Amino acid sequence: MIKQRRSSLIVVLFLAVAVLAAPLAARAETPTFTVGWSVYAGWNPYFYMQKSGILKKWADKYGIAIKVQRFDYAASLDSFVSKNIDACTMTNMEALDMPAAAGVDSTAIIVGDYSNGNDAVLVRNNLNFATLPGKPIMLVQKTVSEYLLERGMVLNGQQAQLRSLKLINTSDSDIVAAFLNNKGNQAVVTWKPLVSQILGDRSVHSIFDSSKIPGEILDLLVVRTELLNTPNGQKFAKAITGAWYETIQQVVAGQANAIKYSAAASGDSVDSYKEQLKTTALFSSPKAAVDFTTSPALQQKMNLVRQFCFQHGLLGQGIKSVDDVAILYPNGAVQGRKDRIRFRFNAAYMQAAQQGKL
């Protein structure tokens, strides 16, 4: 009896050891990096990058392995913050309020594009910014949608009315059905391709979109700074940057496969994807991206974003000042407290691509 119990105990212990040891044993020889991306016109090319073999070519050049994985947007950020993936696509706003505000020092190595009309404020009944307060507005709260709405209010002189906006937090997966199915819904803020679907209803029209605030909603590839400071991390940054510009040039040139696979990445038709690209300001050449990232205008735009994040409590409960989550720019300028840099723009890899040094 006792013997039996002892032997079962040994089995349990053995299993526990095996389970704990498995991840250690499974660690591969070549350093492997994982990039998370989510569905968006400016990020779909990551899907093509992998399918076409461009990514493998660049990874092999640096003797590393890179995997790209598609996520739900929120889940990709969760994984990045919990350090399950090494790099992730995100907007400048989320880069600030997710990893940076959670104390994960992050660096944007690729500034891929900015939304140039992809995000829009749509209304029924000829509402405008003056008549919007008090009407229910459907949107995914605390995202660039809310930022866009506030910017629209401010630019149309309705800043004083900001507090009387009546927001209804609506999941992006249901927002089209929920808005279109009831004529009582007056306003909605969302992004493409959802915008295009909603505009299919003739009674709805757009009163504001991100082309009026160019460069404020940026789409980035963000890497953990800690990783970037290791030799392997730098190889990774070089490989992914090289692969990105090779990919994006094919997309911009309208190479058939590049468009086809990028559209397929989100289940869109080629036509719909081309339509989305029109309102996405892609930095197709590294030079354009470097010029934008090193320009002083970026700091002004980021200032608007970080103030928004702070005012809405997105930088965390303990943050008392907007300067507590500081941003470092390529020219060495720091926005915020110098001892609390949490988010960095690094143009070095894009510059290397520009000079053909990758």
Added chain:
Amino acid sequence: MTNLSPFDIQARPNRLLMQALSALVFIVCIGLYTHTSIVRHRDNPEDRIVPSGAQLMAGIKSSVLEPAEESDYIPPDNASTWELVHHSMIWTDTMASGSRFLISLALLIPCVVLAVHIGLFPIFGAVFMRFVLFFDKIVALSLLPILFIVFGIEEWSKIALIVIGVAPTMVLDTIGMVKAVPREQIVKAFTLDANNFDVAYRVVFPQILPQIINSLRLNLKPMMLFLFAGEMIAASNGLAYRIAIMRRHMGMDIIIPYVLWVALLLFLIDLSLRILNRRLHPWFQA
């Protein structure tokens, strides 16, 4: 002290040991959490995924004692604690979710009454029985787009989701209970000059009421689940609304207290139903 083997049905541990054993798993969980939190904070002092005790306290304080962002109220310098709580996130959210929950609870009462009729009166059975059996198999969440059209995106679509999600199960459960009442009793009641409604409401219903309450207790969690699903899809207040919002920037310092608060609320509702059942039906051994 001899019989303390975990595999001894006759074991008789004393009260102290019993309580210590019940606390054991709780302590292990809290210990594991604290350990993870400490490890993560050593690595990153600002970690938000597994908040430390201090972060949790700050989160609780801001959700209980600071006016919610949506509230128009701006606290005067000498605001009383009650005023602060009254405008806090947790209060407004609990009130919003609570009213949705209670309205759906109230709407379940006519459903249960209908179920008694279906089980007892053959004509009712003929009309509703097959429909309920079929309707029960429809996944309520898949009806959401239709609910949005019929009830709009405000309160009633959420309440309808809860009722549609839970009512068929409760109705079927109640019908089963009605059918289980011995036929002899009903015949006997008729011989004692009872009429149809006497049989329904003075013989059958009081007998099955304790079981209905137990069935409701089991359905509390599905109700909460549907409430949360509704609030996460479209809402401007409520407990799940807050969790959905906080998730977007990793506000685990608020989410964890909220999750525990919801668990506590459900536990209290369940407890009060249990006590009510024991008071009303001391003869019923559940």
